[in-house]
Amino acid sequence: MAGRRGFMERPKALTASIVLGLGAVSFALWLLVMSPGTVVAEGGGANSAWSDDFDMSSGMVRAEGGGANSAWSDDFNGGALNSKFWVVSNGSAPGAISKQHQGYFTPANVSVSNGYLVLKLTQQTGTVGTNSSGVISYGGQVRSRRTYGYGTYTWTMRMSSTASTPTGTGSADSGSVSAGFTYVNNSRTEIDFEFPADSIDTLYLVNWLNPNPAANPSPNDETYSTMAGLKVADAFHTYKFVWQPGRIDYFVDGSFQVSHTTNVPSAPAYFLMNHWGTDSTNWGGPATVGDTRYLYIDSVSYSP
Ligand SMILES: [Ca+2]
Numbered sequence: 001m002a003g004r005r006g007f008m009e010r011p012k013a014l015t016a017s018i019v020l021g022l023g024a025v026s027f028a029l030w031l032l033v034m035s036p037g038t039v040v041a042e043g044g045g046a047n048s049a050w051s052d053d054f055d056m057s058s059g060m061v062r063a064e065g066g067g068a069n070s071a072w073s074d075d076f077n078g079g080a081l082n083s084k085f086w087v088v089s090n091g092s093a094p095g096a097i098s099k100q101h102q103g104y105f106t107p108a109n110v111s112v113s114n115g116y117l118v119l120k121l122t123q124q125t126g127t128v129g130t131n132s133s134g135v136i137s138y139g140g141q142v143r144s145r146r147t148y149g150y151g152t153y154t155w156t157m158r159m160s161s162t163a164s165t166p167t168g169t170g171s172a173d174s175g176s177v178s179a180g181f182t183y184v185n186n187s188r189t190e191i192d193f194e195f196p197a198d199s200i201d202t203l204y205l206v207n208w209l210n211p212n213p214a215a216n217p218s219p220n221d222e223t224y225s226t227m228a229g230l231k232v233a234d235a236f237h238t239y240k241f242v243w244q245p246g247r248i249d250y251f252v253d254g255s256f257q258v259s260h261t262t263n264v265p266s267a268p269a270y271f272l273m274n275h276w277g278t279d280s281t282n283w284g285g286p287a288t289v290g291d292t293r294y295l296y297i298d299s300v301s302y303s304p
Contacts, residue, residue, distance in 0.1 A: 073301035076117045081110070081142065089141035093276040095177075099129040101279035101287065103137040109275075110140040116166050117142065117297040119275040121176050123287045135287040137175075137277020140295075147184060147268035151304040154240040155180030157297040159195040159203075160275055161233040166296045172197040172233035174285030175278050178295040180239055181206075182269040186213040187221065189265035191248060193239040195232050196278075197293075198285025203227045205241075205250045205258060209265040223263040227252065236298055273297055 074082065081088065088110050093103035109120040119140035128134025160178035163170025174197055181192035190208035206224040210217035230237060230252065240251040246264050250257045275295040278284025 071301070071303035073299065075115065075299040076112050076297065077115045079112065081112050081117065085145060086142050087145055089143065089274075093137065093139050093141070093274075095137065095276055095278045095280065095284065097128075097279060099131040099134065101135045101137065101277070102126075102128045103139060103277045105141040105274070105276065106138045107140075109138055110142060114166070115298065117273070118166075119178070119273065119295040119297070121160065121275045121277055121293045121295075123175055123277045123279075123289050123291070125289055135277070135279045135289060137279075137287065139176075139274065139276035141272065141274035141276070143183075144271040147270055148182070148302050149266075149268040149304070150243050150245065151302055152240060152242050153180075153182065153191070153271065154238060154299075154301045155193065155273060155297060156236055156238045156299045157273070157295065158234075158236045159232040160197050160293045160295050162291055162293055163296075164292070164294065166236075166298075170233070170294070172200065173288040173291050173293055174198045175287035176275060176293055177278060177284045178275045180273045180297070180300070182243075183272055184267055184269035186210055187217040188213040189267045189269035190217075191241055191243060191265070191269075193241075193250075196284045197233070198278075198281075198283075199226075201228055201231060201233070203230055203232050203239075203252075205260075207248055207260050207263055207265065209263040221263055223260045225250070225258045225260070227257060236296070271300070271302060273300070 088107045089105040090107050091105060093105045095101060095103045111118045121137065121139045123135055123137045125133055126136035128136065157180060158166065160176045161170035161172055176197040177194060179192050179194040181190065181194070183190045187208040187210040192204065192206040194204040194206055196204065204224055204226055206222065208217055208222050210221050237253050242249045245266065246261060248260045248264055277287060279287035
């Protein structure tokens, strides 16, 4: 298996390939996700009360208050998501293509069951702009309420597949991106483990530093590596990065993979996982209408 793995470290050529970093669409999306009217708490129904006390403005993002940057973890072994800690997104998702594809994040596709956080993706035919035979995707996204800075971030998860149970048989279908990542403010900080399902069994290890979040990130703001042969859609793996000033070390199942020392961000960022639909030959692949797919997250953790 190890012999099938290989690394590249070079700027990714695809400007449309980033999670929540899709230029104008991205920033609008993030604002939408962050808008009080479009964020709901999990576990108490769509109309549950919730509150937030942070500010998304550039320069105003702060690290964990009260206890500074304490370590935490979540094994999702309770019956529902901890709404005091997590926010379930409800709004537009990345990957929109005019008159072709529109994606959403919907709380209906986010659940906690049998010790797993499950983010479901469906794709169906629908009207997109003036095209009555477009594709509409419904995915799921969960983010932390607070931001976190340098430290160790881990996700134990099985990337997007058709398996309807966490350890059941299933395979990746074209038309999705699944990821565990950090993100804030138009990719002022973004660090990702991403699986574009059209790149069979290829994991992307990615970081972004947008030095001017008032403008959208450029390809030069990204550093990435790829890793093949891991069967990311077939089995659970533990994805970990250690983020420190000027350097990010990526690990899979405890084994060191690569260090990135360019485009290393510094701003504290949200802890996220998401699963969203695509209909693109650039990133994620053409849609697979009618097939339900699942991202299973067994546990996550952060330590400063
Ligand atoms: Ca678990």
